[in-house]
Amino acid sequence: MAVTKLFGASIKRREDPRLMTGRANFTDDVRLPGMTSMAVLRSPHAHAKIVSIDTSAAKAMPGVVAVYTGADLIDDLAPVPCAWLVPNANLVIPEYRAVATDRVRFVGDAVAVVVAEDRYLAQDAADKIEVEYDVLPAVVDQEAATQDGAPQLYDNVPNNIAFHWELGGGDIDAAFADADVTISKRIVNQRLIPNPMETRGAVAAYNPGSGELTLWVTTQNPHVHRLLIALTTSTPESQVRIIAGDVGGGFGCKIPTYAGEMIACAIAKRLGRPVRWQEDRRENFVTTTHGRDHITQLEVAAKNDGTVTGIRVKTYASMGAHLSTAGPGVPTWLYALMLPGPYTIKNFHADVYGVLTNNTATDAYRGAGRPEATYLLERAMDLVARELKMDPVAVRSKNLVPAGEFPYTSAAGLLYDSGNYQGALAKALEVIDYAGFRAEQAKAREEGRLLGIGFSTYVEVCGLAPSAAAGAMGFQGGLWESAIVRFHPTGKVTVFTGTNSHGQGHKTTFAQVVADELGVPFEDVDIVHGDTQMVPMGMGTYGSRSLAVGGAAIVSASRMVVEKARTIAAHLMEVGVDDVTFDSGTFYVTGAPDKVKTIQEVALASYLAWNMPEGVTPGLEATYFYDPSNNVYPFGTHVCVVEVDKDTGQVAFKRYVAIDDVGYVVNPMIVDGQVHGGITQGLAQAVYESAVYDEAGQLLTGSLMDYAIPKAAMLPWFEVDRTETPSPTNVMGIKGAGETGTIASTPAVANAILDALAPYGVDHIDMPLTPQKIWRLIHEQKG
Amino acid sequence: MAHKVSMTVNGVTRESEVEPRTLLVHHIREGLGLTGTHIGCDTSQCGACTIIMNGKAVKSCTVLAVQADGADIMTIEGLAKDGQLHPIQEGFWEEHGLQCGFCTPGMIMSAYDLLQRNASPSEAEIRHAIDGNLCRCTGYQHIVKSIQWAANKMASAPAGDD
16 A cells, blocks of 8 residues: 655644643652752852852751752762864863752852752752852953953963954955945844753652662753763763753753753662752843854945955953853854854854853753854944945845855855745845835825834754864764664564654654655654663754764664565565565566565565574664764745834734745644744844843843843734755755744844834844833934 | 642542642642643743633632632643543644743633633633733734634534533
């Protein structure tokens, strides 16, 4: 029977029934016998010396099992690790302890830990701990932090500069010397707080008999956690088991290994009782990594015809009070490599300072470096258009890499795999009716109404590879992904992947791919991820890599399974291997239509192993580690139309059109969902979200009352469509879809608002573009 | 000091002893073992803990367990009947109304509350009704479509199975 091809079908997600009926298994849902609850006492100061800690009252409280300070745990835990050692940057990794011993460096730094019979008791006891602090001056502005005389976070990091890194291509000085026009602009990319709806949590259990340490933890990359927990808790990696269960969103902030889960592990080992810890939202705001936070001097060189010849940036990136797991990689490689963007810009230079500041550490947040680069570049395109009195679409068209030039080597040396940038732009212009809009806008301006349109023609890099590139960039890991595809004797299939879904729907998408490859029913394919005892090796889910790397690994493993099955089928049918063809789950013999074997029959035969070909081992499974030869490069055009109310400064979203090209698409419904969510987070940066600290290092936007995550009524209807340009890099021709929306939308929205405000002569406002900022600008212009 | 409370949860009478300060959401999750109701914040903003109490959607983090004494409560575990998904759940499945699924139980409870009051809500009414439920994954568009799907389904086959 022919099996319907599932690649390209919007199949309903098999994850959903559990999640919709209360049967999920998030970390905070784990219940173990004898489980204790942990509460962490956190520093209320951004920078202080710890003079003394008195835990006696806490220890004496009923229900309290144990209280620990940093000094108590100093031998149990190595420092919290940083795993991206950017080379040629004079990188210094300051020592950051899971529980502070003598000094705290951000609000939320752990000072003491209470373990009690339940969470209420643990929190009560934490409140009874007396800590005497000697408060020190704090610094949260990364530019100011580098000045002589600024408060110093660490003795071994002069001027708080954890690294200074440069990257360039072409001849940037010549580009500026030969330019017809140059633009210089100070642009702030504000700090954002990821805020997945599930905060981070951990349940650690230690078996003193076997020595096995099991950690349920909210992570995007269980195997990276396994490695870092093993190293920091002095537990053999073979005896550490990480279980991710259901993970309630990540967006990058569940990549790092954090103090919280390290402490839970150390205490579980000490007590021999399971330890449970779940951040409350307030803790999440100050202890889970933030994103962005760049101050950049942007310089652009261009010719009178609109050709952009050079991009130069000097960026101060706030790293927070320590270097998080992947922190240093974000404002360096992941940022600067994409500064030439989708354009034929021949010359660029990035000068990046990674600065330690008295606030929460930064690390990957959806897009991680690429949104920062794309925002600058797309703002630059509009600034050039404004300067030369050209249409912003014309400037972009002038500079986009032509469709016939792929694979294209960018000025940063990246090999863009495939593309049709103008194709996506043309489609977007048609959907939005660009000419019609400009006419409407002109009419509106005559009526005193402020309509604006903003474009973002982006390319991004994802599915990062190969591992050798990771090595060259100083990332302390590979960029491969593993897959095991295993037939059972009954013909059912289990697939083990090292990627880890936290909302992306791998159990559905991957099963579609495998069902096609093996020619078995979708229902017969089970996908396993998130448990290191089930999945031996993996690198996890981030950087839109899961399908492009993990999915491609699964395809290759599936094809290895089919090849082994073909050998067995040929033997069973007593013909040569070359005479056997495979189609939709059945092996056929050329010229003998009555001779067939289904792959399920072969699977059974392989496990019975009564009649195997010479030299072929029993069983039917394959393991494949896929290390791609190159990255993949999704691209597209996003267009936003807004109307600004000049009396209130309020922005109304009129339309939002996204034309993305993520290569071939396995499940369009899931990709649409990824794009919607991505756009929302990027749009929110443009107009809503910002982490605000006061000068003392207190987070003023430290709750969901104060930090503006968009609600349903704050968003437009997204008009999403695609072009399809397959990637030649992987067997499926797919790219990545997780971050395109976030990368593209921020500048599209900002450009639209600034276009609306063009009559006031304003060409830039730093984000978020709030009604207050816009209103002030309009009314200041009026005088 | 513990107080005796009795409440009907998903059709079953549950009697317990709770501390006066115990939040209803903690009682549901820890005392009653119903972990489908989630906790996403500590300021009653996110709506992950939304349940139906005496016929109305409430955020169970803003109610003390002792205040729920005698109440009739439905949590996400009580929505599907006899293995049949409720039309709202069907809608979320059909229209991809969830990604990570953490906000989903509360989101569905708010949708249930809306559709009780307004059988054919407009897009704007749906967006307004779920304004107290934060979702970080979907951008809400598929959630709006899910609730529209449910409204259509419930209109075409009036259900008496709430």
